[in-house]
Amino acid sequence: MNRAAIDIALAAAVLVMAAALFTGAATLPPPRFEPLGSAAAQRILGGLLIVFAGIVGGRALLALWQARKHQPDTPAPTTDGSDDGKPIRTLVVLGTLLSYVGALDVLAWPFVPVTTAFVVVLGATLASPRPRTLAVFAGYGALLAFALHTVFTRFLYVDL
């Protein structure tokens, strides 16, 4: 994505955050027992966020406008030139992590098999989906899950 577009998205997200701070502050009572009150920090930080978002967003808009002015016929570059590797793998890992925690929390599936499966999927994503690699990751995942389960439940009293 274009750097200016990322900065505009950042500024928009920060403005949403500032709005949430002001909304939250509006529900709080005025100061009673001390001069500052509960809402002051939210208002101060919200105000600062708006200022910074304005600067970041304003600069990005200016950069976009100048780029269009100087190169009206050429399309804007779609990347900033940095090597991003394979961003799809990031998304797969994030999705796998969400599914793993969902399986443990929402579905309440047992820790050892779910963790083994999680390690296998990550191995397939980050290393290779070949059967031999998957078998190695399955063995490693089972060992890791069993060891962690034993240590945390028996010695540290954490209910996995």
Place this chain on the structure above:
Amino acid sequence: MLDAFQLLLQLDTLLLLLLGTALGIVVGAIPGLTASMLIALTLPLTFHMDSVNAVTLLIGEYVGGISGGLITAILLRMPGTPASIVTTFDGYPLARNGNPERALALGILASVVGGVISWGFLAGMSPALARFALQFGPWEYFALVMMALVMLASLTQGSLVKGLLAATLGMAFALPGIDSSIGQQRLTFGFDALLSGFGLLPVLIGAFAISQILREAAAPIHATRPPAIARARLPVHWSDARRHGPNMIRSSIIGTWIGLLPGIGANIAALVSYTTTRQLSKEPEKFGTGHEPGVVAGETANNASIGGALIPLITMGIPGSVTEAILIGALTIHNLQPGPLLFQNAPEVAYGIIAAYLVANLIMLILMWSAVRHIAAITQLPRSGLLATILVFCVIGSYAVNNSFVDVWVMIAFGAIGLMLELARVPLGPFVIGFVLSPIAEEQLRASLMMADGNVAEILGRPYALVFLALALLTLAWPVIASRMARRRHAVSSAP
């Protein structure tokens, strides 16, 4: 202090220090993994330890984590940690010229000397500085926190505005929960899970470990073989003390003083020391080609900066970097408030940190000297297995805090936020430190205003607070002043 050393020499404490240092060296040697990530991941395991053991383990990890980075920096030109970037300049060429053992030996020795000299400053200055800090009231603390935050946000590499934005965002994320002053719910939006706010540990693990793993997942995986370490013995000679001694002392002092300042960090300490050594050298042209003083300067300063950074941490409770912010979290988890009162309320912890720092450096010397060849082999472990293991640890570590999956979801959310912020080139350091320091800043400001009956002008009668605020303003204004000075210099030099 002697009592602290005696406490440290108990078998369990010493073993934990050994374990922490060894883990730190291994993690530091693996590019992509950092000491702060290791400390954040180990934090949940310290709940069941007593405070001295917990802090000892973490200090060992910190020292090992910074030192371990030199192995891959020298052998692969891939700095294990950002602190070792400078070591690649001369360490790698020295290794490629057929002298990997010499480069490693100098790097390890320089790291230890830097650590020991900065320990001298830490042990000598901390108690006196803590006594001085006892004169501080809420105004001074508020101003000090503001100064630390502004310096950190401004001095972080990249845009000043984005650094300040990161610090403000971090502060905002610390607001939800019950307002401790009046017991009022704020920013919970009806979610009971937010009543206790976002936990420090899930935020730290998410922002650092998860976001880093997600980034690493996208990176291409290269397998690079390090040059073979042929000789079992690392070559150093007594004459090295004469050749490199002054450089080590100078670099230690530079590293310690840069470490003292919030937000600058070990990598800048190493760079400043390297540049200074090069400027003072009679053979500056040799730097970058495998020149030994280059390795010595960088490695001495990056280790010395740890001792420097620990001084404001234990005397005033001000973190100089993310790793120190996590250490503050570790102390808080053990019901300890870092700051001047730490020397009175828990002297065994305050002096324990100081003693552990010295012993960790000595353990690091023994471990790295004897096992550098094996540690270099560990760096060849498949990264996919490593990332999968760390992710499982992240989930369990966050869950173990309260036996609750809410913390795990918070961790994932902050991992995603961290990734987005990095994508937008917003630095994570000020974000996390803003999160840690926000409650302190708010509490101190509210206490100050209560004492002053709402009169903000009261701060004008507080010289230390005014100095801190003036330094913060100067830090903010410095880019403008520097650019004007540069423009004027340019105008003068280009004038006919």
